[in-house]
Each structure stands twice: as structure tokens, then as C-alpha cells.
Amino acid sequence: MAFEALLGNKLRAALSMLGIIIGVTTVIAVFAVGQGAQNAVNAQFQNLSANSIIIMGMFGRGATQSSKLTTADARAIMEKAEHVKSAAGSIMGNLSASYGSESGSYSVIGADANYFSISNLKLGSGRFFEEADVDSKAMAAVIGSDVVAALFPDGGNPVGSTITVGGKRLEVIGTIEEVGSNIGRMSPDEAIIVPDTTAQKSLLGDRGQVMINAQSDTVDNITIATEEITAILRAEHKLKVGAEDDFRIMDAGSMIGAAQSAATLMTVLLTAIAAITLLVSGIGIMNVMFVTVAERTKEIGIAKAIGGKRADILGQFLLESVAMSMIGGLIGIILGHGIIYLVNQVESLSSIITLAPSVLGVSIGFGFSVLVGVTFGFYPALKASRLDPVDALRSE
Amino acid sequence: MENTEIKLEAVHKSYYLANGEEIPVLKGIDLEIKKGEFVAIMGESGGGKTTLLNIIGCLHPLSEGKYFLEGENIGEVRDDFTLAFIRNKKMGFIFQQFNLFSRLTALKNIALPAIYAGIDKDEREARAMALLKSVGMEDRAHHKPTELSGGQQQRVAIARALINDPEIILADEPTGALDSKSGLAIMDIFSGFKKENKTVAMVTHTAEVAKYADRIIYLRDGKVIDNDYKLTSAY
Ligand SMILES: Nc1ncnc2c1ncn2[C@@H]1O[C@H](COP(=O)(O)OP(=O)(O)O)[C@@H](O)[C@H]1O
Ligand SMILES: [Mg+2]
Numbered sequence: 091m092a093f094e095a096l097l098g099n100k101l102r103a104a105l106s107m108l109g110i111i112i113g114v115t116t117v118i119a120v121f122a123v124g125q126g127a128q129n130a131v132n133a134q135f136q137n138l139s140a141n142s143i144i145i146m147g148m149f150g151r152g153a154t155q156s157s158k159l160t161t162a163d164a165r166a167i168m169e170k171a172e173h174v175k176s177a178a179g180s181i182m183g184n185l186s187a188s189y190g191s192e193s194g195s196y197s198v199i200g201a202d203a204n205y206f207s208i209s210n211l212k213l214g215s216g217r218f219f220e221e222a223d224v225d226s227k228a229m230a231a232v233i234g235s236d237v238v239a240a241l242f243p244d245g246g247n248p249v250g251s252t253i254t255v256g257g258k259r260l261e262v263i264g265t266i267e268e269v270g271s272n273i274g275r276m277s278p279d280e281a282i283i284v285p286d287t288t289a290q291k292s293l294l295g296d297r298g299q300v301m302i303n304a305q306s307d308t309v310d311n312i313t314i315a316t317e318e319i320t321a322i323l324r325a326e327h328k329l330k331v332g333a334e335d336d337f338r339i340m341d342a343g344s345m346i347g348a349a350q351s352a353a354t355l356m357t358v359l360l361t362a363i364a365a366i367t368l369l370v371s372g373i374g375i376m377n378v379m380f381v382t383v384a385e386r387t388k389e390i391g392i393a394k395a396i397g398g399k400r401a402d403i404l405g406q407f408l409l410e411s412v413a414m415s416m417i418g419g420l421i422g423i424i425l426g427h428g429i430i431y432l433v434n435q436v437e438s439l440s441s442i443i444t445l446a447p448s449v450l451g452v453s454i455g456f457g458f459s460v461l462v463g464v465t466f467g468f469y470p471a472l473k474a475s476r477l478d479p480v481d482a483l484r485s486e
Numbered sequence: 487m488e489n490t491e492i493k494l495e496a497v498h499k500s501y502y503l504a505n506g507e508e509i510p511v512l513k514g515i516d517l518e519i520k521k522g523e524f525v526a527i528m529g530e531s532g533g534g535k536t537t538l539l540n541i542i543g544c545l546h547p548l549s550e551g552k553y554f555l556e557g558e559n560i561g562e563v564r565d566d567f568t569l570a571f572i573r574n575k576k577m578g579f580i581f582q583q584f585n586l587f588s589r590l591t592a593l594k595n596i597a598l599p600a601i602y603a604g605i606d607k608d609e610r611e612a613r614a615m616a617l618l619k620s621v622g623m624e625d626r627a628h629h630k631p632t633e634l635s636g637g638q639q640q641r642v643a644i645a646r647a648l649i650n651d652p653e654i655i656l657a658d659e660p661t662g663a664l665d666s667k668s669g670l671a672i673m674d675i676f677s678g679f680k681k682e683n684k685t686v687a688m689v690t691h692t693a694e695v696a697k698y699a700d701r702i703i704y705l706r707d708g709k710v711i712d713n714d715y716k717l718t719s720a721y
Contacts, residue, residue: 392585395545396599396646397574400566478546479573483585 105378106467107418113371113459114422115429117364121451122430124360126443131353133270139210141175141309142342143316145302145323148335159300159337161200161286163326167304170322173315175307178204181289181298185256187282189241189248196237197281198255200289200298206232206266208303211278214238216249216264224285229292231260234279235268255282256293312341364454372462379466384485387474391482400475404468407475411467415460422459423452490557491654491685492519492542497551497561499537511537513708515551521653524679524686526696528715529705535689536658538705542687543579543656544569574602578647580657584639586631586646592618593627596645603650610649617645621675637668644675655679657688661695673698693717 147159161179168177181200186193199205206218219230233241233248242248248262260282269278289298306315316339323337386407393403430445474482499512511534519525527535541548544560553561555576563569573579578599586595593614600610618624621641631639640660647655660676661669669692677698679686690696697717704715 389587392587393598393602394570395543395573395579395581395585397570397602397650399570399602402602480540480546483545 103414106375106382106414106463107421109371109375109378110415110418110459110463111422111425112374113368113462114419114455115426116367116371117455117458118423118426118447118451119429119445120360120364120367121448121454122426122445123443124357125446125448125451127356127360128353129446130443131349139305140342140346141306141312142208143174143304143306143312143319144340144342144345145304145319146338146340147300148337159302159323161202161290161300161302163300163323164202164302164304166326167302167319167322171304171315171318173307173311173318175305176204176208177302177304177319178202178208179286179300179302180205181286181294181300183289183294183298185282185293187237187241187253187255189251189253192241192243194237194240196255198289198293198298199281199283200286200294201283202286205283205303208305209278211269212267214265214267215247216262218264219285224287227287227291228285229258229260229288230263230284231255232264232266232283233262234266234277234281234283236277236279237282238265253282255284258292260284306341309343312343316341364451368454368458371459375459375462376466379463379470383470383474386471387477387482387485390471390474391477391479391485394475394479394482403475404471407471408464408468411464411471412460414467415463418463419456419460423456426452426455489520490518490554491521491523492687493517493552493554494542495552495554497538497541497553498549499534499541499546500549511708512541512548515705515708515710517703517710517713519685519687521685522680522683524676524698524700525688526699526702527687527689527705528691528696528702531691533705534708535705539656539658539687539689543577544572545579570602574599575650576652577654577656578644578650578652580640580643580647580655580660582659582662584631584636584643584663586639586643588631591628591630592623592634592642592645595631595642596649599646600649605650613649614645617648618642621645635668636664637671640664640668640672641675644672653685655684655686655688657686659689659691661690661692666694669695 145159145163161181164177164179167174171177178201180202183198184195185198186195188194202224203218203220205211206213214235216232218232219228222228223230231253233253238248241253242251248265251262252259253262254260266278266281266283284293304315304319306312319339320335324335327336329336390403394400427447430447433445434440474485494515494517497512497515498510501509501511503509515538527538529535540546541553547564548561551561552559555572560568560572587598590598593611596614596617597610600613605613615624615627618627621644623638623641623645626634626638626642631642634642640663644660655676657676661672664672673695676686676688686699688695688699696702702712702715702717703710704712
């Protein structure tokens with residue numbers, strides 16, 4: 091067909107495509123932010139099982155020395171609660187650690203032997219400590235991947251080495267496989283984990299913050315288990331009826347629920363942004379298409395005057411609109427992914443969010459923009475083709 | 487009747503403004519043009535010459551009356567397929583402002599109506615090339631309209647009008663946008679239509695151009711006031 095008669099105006103083609111390119115690019119980027127945020131939320135909870143219960147001491151008001159949460163409370167819960175499968179106390183604090191000339195400040199976690207399995211941690215090398223190490227208050231440590239990288243930059247196996255933590259010498263008996271990003275919570279990658287007895291006696295003493303990781307026997311029983319734990323701890327701490335709890339209990343369900351409702355809000359927000367983006371880019375595409383209407387109308391007038399049938403002319407314009415929109419859409423997809431790639435290269439951003447391209451973003455951005463492009467490219471041509479050639483020719 | 491190519495009977499044409507106001511332009515045109523005849527249409531500016539030629543060229547419909555093309559009344563035809571066929575195969579239209587596609591070469595412009603006629607590429611480009619030669623433009627085949635003078639563009643437009651070998655050539659002030667020398671070159675081409683037995687209707691307001699015609703039809707205020715107008719001997 092006489093395709094080149096109507097296609098070939100490079101400026102018109104470029105303008106028509108521009109709106110589509112911008113639309114597709116923006117929508118892909120917006121959806122990538124949403125997907126990235128969703129991934130970050132998921133990552134935060136990946137090492138938390140659904141029946142986890144976390145108990146922490148109170149800070150400030152109401153917290154007295156006598157009623158402080160201790161790792162011994164974990165053993166009481168383990169013994170007395172019916173619907174608790176496991177409970178492990180841990181004590182946490184920050185201490186400086188060094189090996190050779192390397193040093194840094196790290197979280198020190200005093201835990202019992204169950205801690206590793208409850209926290210879903212995987213062994214990197216060496217071994218985790220056992221009951222016997224806890225009982226003997228062994229000067230042994232299991233260290234996270236960031237600690238390994240910082241203290242042993244030469245890449246040697248740290249197992250068997252002696253590191254200095256808070257002025258005390260500890261033997262590294264094992265390392266933890268890298269967990270990855272863990273926004274908002276302390277990452278095991280940056281932790282030095284020692285038997286809780288060791289931490290209590292030699293490293294942290296009263297300066298440590300105690301946390302108990304428990305698990306209910308089934309996910310359904312998490313509420314009952316929470317109530318049992320509350321009753322046991324109130325009894326252990328000898329709280330009077332009516333006195334406030336001197337500890338806080340959080341279960342995985344409510345934490346995940348809160349995060350999920352935050353993620354849902356984010357999705358709603360991003361959908362709104364995407365909708366506005368689409369609207370704006372749609373109007374842009376529309377404008378560009380309408381700007382060229384006069385020129386197109388005149389061309390249609392000439393084509394009709396020399397014997398072009400409506401079907402011939404419309405076929406060309408449809409083809410032109412589809413080709414232009416598709417090419418624009420593809421460029422937008424490439425550009426959108428380019429932007430995602432570039433943003434992900436920015437070091438300071440990568441610790442907060444990693445943009446993730448989503449199929450939904452690509453399909454919505456591409457689909458909508460191409461639809462708008464074709465509609466507004468084709469519709470004026472459809473109208474012009476209904477004019478008498480004389481009237482179409484008069485358009486300038 | 488056998489011999490009649492174009493016949494109009496009591497043709498009226500009105501334009502309508504956006505506010506619905508009617509502007510009557512043709513107010514009962516009767517005329518007849520024979521096969522192979524070269525007719526010039528003259529008259530004052532605003533008298534309706536262009537409007538009339540556009541009706542003959544099926545570029546817009548008449549409001550009232552009858553239009554016989556080779557004896558067939560096509561005044562009421564509104565069907566796109568038929569009208570496109572007539573414009574494409576029966577007639578070649580030449581505009582004052584050339585109306586070439588500015589992004590196509592001379593050759594492609596000329597070949598375009600042949601594409602609509604469904605003629606394959608080799609055949610139509612051969613025809614287009616031959617026509618370019620006949621208007622003395624073979625060395626400009628691959629030039630775009632913007633690289634051509636007005637006279638050259640009009641020659642390309644004439645070649646385009648001829649590509650499907652129509653019986654009728656319609657021209658609305660074909661020399662109107664040209665200097666007199668280029669205009670004469672165009673009229674040279676027109677005078678050659680006679681021996682190819684083409685029927686020609688040409689609007690002009692210049693006596694110098696009109697004298698090439700066999701007969702002059704004179705319009706005034708939407709009516710034919712003279713079917714065989716004679717130029718004064720000064721020309
Ligand atoms: N589309 C239109 N709408 C309204 N009036 C028009 C239109 N086209 C032409 N006219 C009017 O019709 C009259 C005849 O125009 P036209 O046929 O172009 O005359 P000519 O070619 O003889 O100069 C003029 O008065 C002109 O203003
Ligand atoms: Mg005129």
C-alpha cells in the first residue's frame with residue numbers, strides 16, 4: 091500500500107511516539123518502585139515463621155531492676171506453657187569487636203542453643219553452640235556474614251580464630267550463612283552470637299536487652315499461647331492484679347498483618363500514582379496526535395481526490411498508528427528498564443529499596459499507552475476520511 | 487448523446503455556514519461537454535467556477551440537479567467505492583496549488599493513483615517514468631516537491647493526473663500559481679491532450695490561457711451566461 095505517502099514525516103512520528111514513550115517508561119518505573127517495596131516487606135519477614143512470638147522487656151517507665159525480663163523467663167515459659175513449642179531467651183547489646191588490626195562495633199546476642207533453629211538461621215561453616223556450651227558458659231561465638239567480612243577481610247576461614255569482644259577473648263566456632271536485607275530489624279548478618287550464660291556473666295551483664303523468641307505449637311494457637319505467656323510472666327515477675335505488664339509481646343501474625351496493611355496502602359497509593367501518570371501521558375499522546383490532525387486531514391483530502399478509497403486510507407493510518415505506538419511502547423519498555431537498572435546502581439539507594447520490574451507494570455503501561463496512541467492516531471483519520479475531499483483539502 | 491461526456495442539468499450547490507446559514511453558490515447550471523472537447527470555464531472571482539469543477543470532479547456532491555457522466559446520472563451517488571473509482575480511473579484532477587505529497591519523490595507522487603488502482607510496482611513505476619519523460623522531467627524523478635520549482639511541481643501533478651489514463655482532465659487554474667513563462671509550458675502540455683482525445687475542463691481567469699480551449703463557458707453569479715464565449719480579438 092501507499093504506506094510511505096502517509097508515514098515518513100519524521101517529526102510527526104517522533105512527536106507521536108514521545109507521549110507513548112514517556113507513558114510506558116513512567117508506569118514501568120512506578121510499578122518497579124511498588125514491586126521493590128513489596129519485596130522489601132517480604133524480605134523483612136522471610137526469617138520469621140508465622141507462629142513466632144517475640145517478648146521484649148519494657149524500656150523506661152515501669153521497668154524496674156527486680157522485674158527485668160531475663161533469659162531465665164524463657165525457661166519458665168518453656169516449662170509451664172502448654173501451647174508453646176519452644177522458647178529461647180536472648181540478651182542483646184552493642185560491643186566493639188576486633189581481630190588483628192580489624193575492628194568494629196557489632197550487636198552481641200546471648201542466646202541458648204535453640205536460638206538458631208527458632209530464628210531460621212543457616213550454618214555457614216563450623217558449628218552452632220550446644221547445650222553443653224551454654225551450661226559451661228563457653229567463651230565461644232558464632233558470627234554473621236558481615237562480621238566475617240569486616241574482621242576477616244582476607245577471606246580466610248574464621249573458624250578456630252580468637253576474636254576480642256568487649257575486651258574478652260572468644261573463639262569463633264561457626265559462621266552464619268548470609269541472610270540479606272532485613273529492614274527495620276537487627277540483621278543476624280551483623281551479629282556475634284554467644285551462649286546467653288556467657289553474655290550474662292562475662293560480656294553484657296545488666297547492660298543487655300533481653301528478648302525471648304517463642305513459637306506456639308500451631309499457628310492457630312498463637313493467641314492462646316500469647317495469653318499463657320502473659321500469665322506466666324506476670325506470675326514470675328510477681329505483678330499485682332491491675333498492674334501493667336512490664337514486658338511487651340508481639341506475635342508474627344500481628345507484625346506481618348501490620349506490614350501487610352502498610353504494603354496494601356502503598357499499593358493503593360502507587361496505583362493512584364500510576365493512574366495519574368497514565369492520565370497525564372494519555373492527554374500528552376492525545377495532544378500530539380491532535381496537533382497533527384490538520385496535516386493528516388489535508389493528506390487524506392489529497393489521497394481521496396486522486397482516487398483513494400476510505401478503506402485504503404484508513405488501513406494506512408491504522409497501520410501507521412499501530413506501528414508508531416508499538417515502536418514507542420517498545421522504546422518505553424527499554425527506557426523503563428534502563429531507569430530501573432540505573433537507579434539500582436546507586437549505592438545509597440540499594441540498601442533501602444531495590445526496584446523490581448513487574449510484568450503488571452509493563453503490561454499496563456504498554457497496553458494503555460498503545461491503546462491511547464492507536465485510538466487518538468486513528469480516530470481523527472477516521473473522521474477526516476468521512477469528509478468530502480474538498481473539505482479535507484481545505485485543512486492546513 | 488453518444489458524443490456527450492459530461493452533462494449538467496439545473497445543478498444547484500449551496501454551502502452552509504456553522505450557524506446553519508445557507509450560501510447558494512450555483513443557482514441552476516446547465517452545460518454539456520463533448521468527448522475530446524477542451525473547454526475553459528471563465529468568470530468573475532467568486533462566481534462559483536471552483537465549486538462547479540469540484541462537482542464535476544466528484545470532490546463534493548451537488549445540492550440539487552442532475553449530473554450525467556457518459557449518460558449515467560451520478561448526481562445522487564454517495565457511495566465511497568464508486569466515487570473513488572470515478573476519481574481514480576475516469577478523471578485526473580489538477581489543482582492550482584499542486585497538492586503533491588511533500589515527502590514523496592516526483593516518481594512516487596505520480597505513481598500513487600496507480601497504487602489505488604491496484605497496479606503492481608514495476609508497471610506503475612514504468613508508467614510514472616514514461617510520464618515524467620513526456621513532461622520533460624525525467625532527470626527530476628527522485629526529487630521531492632520542495633526541490634522543484636512551481637512549474638516543475640505542476641508538471642509532476644499533471645503526470646499524476648494522467649497515470650491511470652483517464653478520459654477526463656479537470657484543472658482548476660493550473661497556471662494560477664505560476665509565472666507566465668512556466669504557465670505557457672503547462673499550456674503546451676494541455677494542447678497535446680487534444681490528439682489523445684481527452685476531454686478537458688479547465689478553470690481560468692486569464693484570456694491568454696483560455697484561448698487554448700475549443701470553447702469557453704462563462705459563469706456569473708452561479709449561472710452560465712454564455713456557453714460559447716468569444717474572447718475579444720486583442721488576444
Ligand atoms: N466552504 C465554503 N463555505 C462557504 N462559502 C464558500 C465555501 N467555498 C466557497 N464559498 C463561496 O462560494 C463562492 C464561490 O466560490 P468559488 O467556487 O471558489 O468561486 P471561484 O472559483 O469562481 O472564485 C464564493 O463566494 C465563496 O466565498
Ligand atoms: Mg476558484
